[in-house]
Amino acid sequence: MTLVDTPDKVPAPSATAAPAASGPPARRAWAGVAALRWTALRLLALAVLLAAWQAVVAAGVWPRVLVPSPGEVWGAFVRASTVHDGVRGVSGHLLVEHLGVSLRRIAVGTGYATLVGVPLGLLIGVVKPLAVVLEPAVTFLRTLPPLAYLSLLVIWFGIDESPKIWLLLIAALPPIAAATAAAVRGVPDDLVEAGRALGAGRTALLFAIRLPAALPEILTGVRIAVGIAYTSVVAAETINGVPGIGGMIRDAQRYNQTDVVIAGIIAIGLSGIALDALFRGAERIAVPWRGRA
Known part of the structure; x- marks a missing residue:
């Protein structure tokens, strides 16, 4: 009876092996995308808040002395941070x-x-x-x-x-x-x-x-x-x-x-x-x- 040598079976690449090699860069990229999304969401919420604030001021719901506009608050911030008129x-x-x-x-x-x-x-x-x-x-x-x-x-x-x-x-x-x-x-x-x-x-x-x-x-x-x-x-x-x-x-x-x-x-x-x-x-x-x- 003749023994026939058969080539050793080479295991197929694991489905998880490739991602493991590129895992950390992929995770970092995904973390960067997620951070950009959260930043964009925060900026959008801030823009909505400022728009609502400006709309309330423009509608005259309260006197300007009680509720100033965002622009007036920004002007006060600038004045408080600088030297003006001595x-x-x-x-x-x-x-x-x-x-x-x-x-x-x-x-x-x-x-x-x-x-x-x-x-x-x-x-x-x-x-x-x-x-x-x-x-x-x-x-x-x-x-x-x-x-x-x-x-x-x-x-x-x-x-x-x-x-x-x-x-x-x-x-x-x-x-x-x-x-x-x-x-x-x-x-x-x-x-x-x-x-x-x-x-x-x-x-x-x-x-x-x-x-x-x-x-x-x-x-x-x-x-x-x-x-x-x-x-x-x-x-x-x-x-x-x-x-x-x-x-x-x-x-x-x-x-x-x-x-x-x-x-x-x-x-x-x-x-x-x-x-x-x-x-x-x-x-x-x-x-x-x-x-x-």
Whole structure:
């Protein structure tokens, strides 16, 4: 019986092999197309909003002193950002200077709140007797609107920078402490037990296991706190708040300069979007295992 050699069968190319080789470029191209689509959708929504705004103004639904046109708001934005007729912006300062001072106040207030709130949240999340005492206090502060204690802070600290920083600190501290406590309590028991099995003590468990595992939620709490501080800065700057975006809006409101008020509100919103995007980028760098938010 003769054995006839047969050629080895060559496996057919897999249907998924070709896309695998060109997968990353294809995914990047698709991501670019998707980003362009979302950008176009945002621009379309903005155009519709501006058109509706202009239509309401043209119809005379409200007096122009109450609802200025988009062009008038843009003119106010330009005036606030430049020197015109010897006048420097609004209230003697450019818009970018008002915004910069407010952002500095927010950074200082939120920074102090983080330095206090993270250790406080760790204590609440780990030590049960302290949680019974401190958690209601954090909840009490979280429910207070900023204007409720602004007058008290002015009585205590005067009308300089101190009451503003204290107000932003008190506004930003509760979400950081609450997020930290919840994150520490939510650390999987398996991680803690593994640390104990390796001989880790309480301090090592807290700083080497619980804190790193809770870091993503802590950063989210800080980001939320920055947003709360931003919403509180206008209240903080109602007292001797110039320069400051809240003080600028307050002065414009006194003289019925609605276009300046709206320009200031838009500046706050745009800078808030940029700040939130910055924090999202910092989160992706600090906790890459969390993925994109």
